[in-house]
Amino acid sequence: MALLELNNMSVHYGRIQALTGVSLHVEQGEIVSLIGANGAGKSTTMRAISGVRPLSGGTIRFDGEDITKLRADLRVVRGICQSPEGRGVFPGMTVLENLEMGCYTRKDKAAIAQDFERVFELFPRLAERKSQVGGTMSGGEQQMVAIGRALMARPRVLLLDEPSMGLAPQFIQQIFRIIREINEQGTTVLLVEQNAQQALSRAHRGYVLETGRIVKEGTGAELLADPSIKEAYLGVA
Template sequence: MQPEVKTPMRAPILQLSGLRVSYGQINAVKGIDLAIEPGELVSLIGANGAGKTTTLNAIAGVLPIAGGELSYAGEHIETLPAHLRLRRGLALVPEGRGIFTRLTVEENLQMGAYTRHDKAGVEADMQRIFELLPRVKERLFQVAGTLSGGEQQMLAIGRALLSRPRLLLLDEPSMGLAPLFVEKIFEVVQSIVKEGVAVLLVEQNANLALQFAQRACVMEGGLITLRGTGQELLHDPKVRSAYLGE
């Protein structure tokens, strides 16, 4: 009789243990646990003020944590500055995109690669981004502030990809965009995940977020109150009632 062969579990790229984040006396994130594996898309859904964006900003190093542990690629990074997290492959596309509106599209993309010194690699990645986001290539010499909202979101994602992330944090990528742009952005996200990049997605459009996620979590009042696969939560009556308008 052949012995049972067990598939080894992959080490998580991100591990949160009891993560807490505060604004003064206000506890915005109250001790959450979360693990994400390479090549996995995990969605965080919840109402405004639930702590989703605060969680992303704490992971990226934009906000300090008040307690708990934050491990990335096996390294504790609780006190690591944001720019050093980026150098290690942890990139954030913030809510509102955060592009440099007075720079051209090309200059914005170059800012995404400012931590890199491999010119040939940057050029190859730039061509890959043009394949993923042809609209960005079409607008290469245009001032970024004159782009549409959807084009700016594509630029923000392209800029983040030029840092060669191993973990990409996406905050509300579909906010305020026309359906055609939303569809394209989620196609790009799927392509990124297939290439082995882990994605942690915060998204108000719960239907989309759950459709595309391997796993998902519901945040309420700074806590994760529900977990499951994307499909499990998509068909959960409580989730459908609270977040899908049913």
């Protein structure tokens, strides 16, 4: 049984159909990458999983339970947490306050303290800047805050939406290395990413989304070797 399963999922924005019959699954312990061009429906897929975008068809199952109509906040409690596209850092709050927002559903103070330590081990730069306000940080630092905040909810599946967008090359390498480390520590990851090379080289499996439909799936290595994907996403003819 998959940890997360989308079955024939469709989403509309008014009369516009953004997703058509999307089916994918994420197994416990995997990194699964969802790649596609701008406007393919990647972020809509993430919003639907998080519960902030209603489905017009299909179902979402998490750990065997149908959560299609479950409220977004209750999905966080179940263990689905997202680091959104654009990072969504609270600009007037400090790093520490931003991280605290990630654990608002939790009461286990000892475990929360352990998770703060974990985040600061993953992101030593945040440990140095606990009292700095989010709005004064670089894009890469804000991405660290956003991922750290999601981890503070202790997710069973971490949804990462375009974590490398707008980042300098050195930050991109660092963020993807940390994503691998988070996964090795036991967190399942669903990664939406335009940087297909980085995403697929770290993924156990991947899916390709085009104009709201899944058109290919396979292991990360299979998709990286696919000539049509090389041409469309990796700039290799």
